[in-house]
Amino acid sequence: MTEPTRPHQPIDTSVAHSARVWNYWLGGKDHYPADQAAGDAYSSKYPSIVPFAKESRDFLRRTTAYLAKAGVRQFIDLGAGLPTSNNTHEVAQRVSPDCRVVYIDHDPIVLLHVHALLTSAPEGATNYVQADMRDTDAVLAGAAKTLDMTKPTALVINDVLGHIENWSEARGLVRRLVEQLPSGSYLSLSHSTAADKEHQAVQDEYNSSGAIPYIFREPSVAVELFEGTELVEPGFTSWPRWRPDANTGALTDRAGWGGVARIL
DSSP, rough: OOOOOOOOOOTTSSSOOOOHHHHHHOOOOOOOOOHHHHHHHHHHTTTTEEEHHHHHHHHHHHHHHHHTTOOOEEEETTOOOOSSSSSSHHHHHHOOOTTTEEEEEEHHHHHHHHHGGOOOOOSSEEEEEOOTOOOOHHHHHHHHTTTTTOOOEEEEEOOOOOOOOHHHHHHHHHHHHHSSSSSOEEEEEEEOOOOHHHHHHHHHHHTTTTSSSOOOOOOOHHHHGGEEEEEOOOEEEEGGGOOTTTOHHHHHHHSSSEEEEEOO
8 A cells, every 4th residue: 555645844853742742651652752751741740641541542442343343344543643552453453354444644743653554454454544634525535545435434533522622613523524424334432521620730731831732521512422323332431431341441430431323
């Protein structure tokens, strides 16, 4: 598969970047001293952020495996972020090697490391589309180069909509994508909230630092993203409560919620 075009602009590694900070908390390798410093500054004030990040990633693992076991063979991973362990195609293809996964991201940081997302079992396929997730026409057109958009597809939106500050805009992009997927498709989505006042205070400080902000939203608000779909059991719930397995931690009932829903 053709390698995506590399960014022309040099990447400033002296300034912390949210995707690399997240990668650092997850134990990845695609980060620099500035990212480590920012991640350590956050975790020194709120140590639970590191296990929270891992809970979010583990939610992605369990939901992807669930969907592949349910017969889904096509996935669109929106706002994929930097590769780490248990990437969507790795989890899906462990269940069924013929799964096809398209990653969507517009960040040039991700493009630099995209080779790790383009490894696929020979029976399946992976691809990367450089597009802003708000440009839903570009997302779907790019995905259609690898996927058969007339067949059921899982739309995976794991903990990235907080980067869209306008709530109506976040809801609108989910609705536009869901409406274009065929019946029998699925929406897998999670969103972070504040675990407590200290968590919110540290996030507010981070958001005002010049980093790409992330807006926490209460579960009673975030659940509106599933409007028009049918949530599967156990519904929209905290990360560790969604079909836990032997590897699932259970740090909090706050911090992040998610769910999987059928597109009718």
